[in-house]
Amino acid sequence: MKTKATLCSLAILLGASTTALAADVEVVNPWVRGTVKGQKATGAFMDLSSKSGATLVGASSPVAAVTEIHEMKMDGGVMKMHAIPRLDLPAGKTVPLAPGGYHVMLINLKQPLKSGEMVPLTLQVEGPDRKVERVEVKAEVRDLTAAPPAGAEHKH
Numbered sequence: 001m002k003t004k005a006t007l008c009s010l011a012i013l014l015g016a017s018t019t020a021l022a023a024d025v026e027v028v029n030p031w032v033r034g035t036v037k038g039q040k041a042t043g044a045f046m047d048l049s050s051k052s053g054a055t056l057v058g059a060s061s062p063v064a065a066v067t068e069i070h071e072m073k074m075d076g077g078v079m080k081m082h083a084i085p086r087l088d089l090p091a092g093k094t095v096p097l098a099p100g101g102y103h104v105m106l107i108n109l110k111q112p113l114k115s116g117e118m119v120p121l122t123l124q125v126e127g128p129d130r131k132v133e134r135v136e137v138k139a140e141v142r143d144l145t146a147a148p149p150a151g152a153e154h155k156h
Contacts, residue, residue: 025050025089025125030139032119033099035112042113043070044104044121044139045097053091057132058124065108067121072100081105089125117141 030046041064048056059067068083079100087102089095097103104121113119123135 024052024127025054025123025135027123027135027137028094030121030137032106032113032139032141034115034141034144035109036144037112039112040109041105041107042109043099044106044119045099046137046139047094047096048089048123049094050089050091050125052128054089054128055126056087056089056123057085057126059104060122060124061106061120063110063113063119064106065110066106068105068107069102070105071102086126113141115141115143 026049028047028049030044032044033042035042044059044061056069059069061067069085069087070081071084071087072079072081074080083105084102087095095102104123106119117140119139119141121137121139123137124132125135126132
């Protein structure tokens, strides 16, 4: 039985760290910040890359009524966050979705998200041919105070 448990743990770990390619997009280190009772929104974070270039045009998740692509940036000395309709994924470059920058916002959560749970996300990605494909992601919920996973490096 130990072998089965180890294989299951390995499968969960691999699923949380890398997701299959679709629309030539690779998703690495997907995670969601956990919530507390009554909290109705949180962020999902990951690294996205595309060999031929693509655009993130939408997202959805069964855990939230609304799912949007957001950007946080300094504006006149104040950190501001707003929804954006598209996020370019330039060919051969990694685009980090991280706290304090681009991220997927999960709004009107249906229940609190606890550390260790897995959250299904569907990313809508437009390829160079303008065809929109879905990329299915399973993101691990991390503590409310979580930072990016150790060893995650961002290339700009």
